[in-house]
Structures are given as C-alpha cells and as structure tokens.
Amino acid sequence: MPVNTSFEGRVLEPAGTFVVGRENVRDFARALGTSDPRHHDVEAARAAGYADLVAPPTYAAQISMNAEKVFFDDPGTGVDWGRVVHGEQKFVYDHPLVAGDEILTTVHVDRIREVGGNSLVTTRCVLTTVDGAPRCRSVSSIVVRGEQS
Amino acid sequence: MTENTVPGRRVFEGIGVGEQIGATTLVFDRARLVAYAAASGDRNPIHWSDPAARAAGLPDVIAHGMLTMGAALDLVVGWAGDPSAVREYGTKFVAPVVVPATGQVEVEVAGVVRKVDEASRTVTVELAVTHDGAKVLSRALATVELR
Numbered sequence: 578m579p580v581n582t583s584f585e586g587r588v589l590e591p592a593g594t595f596v597v598g599r600e601n602v603r604d605f606a607r608a609l610g611t612s613d614p615r616h617h618d619v620e621a622a623r624a625a626g627y628a629d630l631v632a633p634p635t636y637a638a639q640i641s642m643n644a645e646k647v648f649f650d651d652p653g654t655g656v657d658w659g660r661v662v663h664g665e666q667k668f669v670y671d672h673p674l675v676a677g678d679e680i681l682t683t684v685h686v687d688r689i690r691e692v693g694g695n696s697l698v699t700t701r702c703v704l705t706t707v708d709g710a711p712r713c714r715s716v717s718s719i720v721v722r723g724e725q726s
Numbered sequence: 727m728t729e730n731t732v733p734g735r736r737v738f739e740g741i742g743v744g745e746q747i748g749a750t751t752l753v754f755d756r757a758r759l760v761a762y763a764a765a766s767g768d769r770n771p772i773h774w775s776d777p778a779a780r781a782a783g784l785p786d787v788i789a790h791g792m793l794t795m796g797a798a799l800d801l802v803v804g805w806a807g808d809p810s811a812v813r814e815y816g817t818k819f820v821a822p823v824v825v826p827a828t829g830q831v832e833v834e835v836a837g838v839v840r841k842v843d844e845a846s847r848t849v850t851v852e853l854a855v856t857h858d859g860a861k862v863l864s865r866a867l868a869t870v871e872l873r
Contacts, residue, residue, distance in 0.1 A: 667816030
C-alpha cells in the first residue's frame, strides 16, 4: 500500500517532552564506540562548560524518531515499518544536547512522493528545550519499499 | 573523577582543502547492533532478527544506518577535538552493512577536508565509508567549527 500523500505538509506539534538521560547518553556513546570524556564523565563535561554529559551529535536521531512515531504510527499514513529503509539524514546543530535537557520536537511532513513503486517520505524535526532554546534541526528521508521491489 | 584528559578543540589556522584527517576501522557484530538498538530506541527487528530481515527482503540482519553514520563521525570528532564542534552532519545511505549471526564485519572510514570557511572558522570534512570495497554512505559531510 502506498503512503498516503494527503499527509504531506502536515505539522505535528510536540506530543510531550523527551528528556535526555545521563545513563542513556553513556549507553549511546558506548554503542557508537566514542570515548570522548564529555559523553561519559560529568566532571569533564562541566569543565568544558556544559551542565551535564554532552550527547553525541547523532543522539538527535532518537529524539526525532520518537517524535515521528506520532505520524508513522497513524494507521492512515499507510507506512509499513517492515518495508522501511533509511535513505538520507541531515542534522544542523544550534547547541549540543545535554543530559537533563527536556526537548520539545515539532515534526514537519515536508514531502511524500511515489517513485518507481516506492514511497519517499521526508520529515523535518525541530528540537528545542522546554524553555525555547534551539538545539537541532533534523531532516530525514525514508524509503517505503513497494510490494514489487 | 576525571580519568581522561579532555581534548581541546583544534585550531582553525593551517588547515587546507585536500588534507587527510585520518582513517579508522569500525567493527560491527550482533552484540553491538543489539547495544545500539537498546540505547537508541530503534528496535526494528531487521537489525537483530534473521527471520525479520529475510521477511523484509534482506540477505541477513543489517546494521542501523544511524549506527554507521554515528560511529563514522567519531573520526571527525576526534580530529576536531570536541563533539560539540559539529555544526552540520548529513549523508545518504547507499548500501546496507550485513552483519551475520556470528563473527564480525569491518567498515572502513577515512576523511578528507573538502571546504574551509574563514568567516565561520568552519571546516567541512567528507567521510569515505566502505564495507567490502563498496560505498555504504554517500556524500557524508560533517562541518565542524574550530578554534
């Protein structure tokens, strides 16, 4: 089933906050294999001028993915997760994500296209703290493969 | 307790287009995919279940694109000396990294400076990311602000 193109242009206001957790930052950095002390050692992060552990840059993906669930889990969109592959990803950072940050994410469904039996969906997430401080903009394109491909 | 010395951010002056920033090898196995699935919240079973991967038309379990993208960035972060130096990072995912049930697979990462911007003191590095000689990421560009 192709993706419902009538969802293009929708803006989904934040459904709740995502709190960047200290242990989650450590686990995420460990899984990536990054040993920078600012991801693991609170004192090192504070000495570098941050309130707490600094999340690795691509940590933003899990916050945006979490926010996009509202869209993708809507049965009306027609997205079959078993047929989804990640096509493109881009992040623009305003400020690093830091443990303790409470993040609000607005999801913009920028583009839905049918190409060669597949659906391409481009979403843009804008991440800010609950106090309105900008953190990151994330643009993600996924390919929902058609039944024939 | 601070066990490691916190590296400082690299100085902007003296960096030229074409400069190699180094190379590294990422090693992926199923345990690492499961660790990334748990830490990232991306629990799509194509990243840990053989039947789910095959049902999705894949030869076997594949690594999360975001794991490859995130782990490859560490080369740039290490070179820049600071994870918070990263201003932009983007890529296209062009081929999956298949990770079998046993053993390990290697992903090669190398970086070269593509752009230097005096006004913003930023440097854009392109990462070449390959597995078994085939490109995994395309146009993997990371922009870092230096000192």
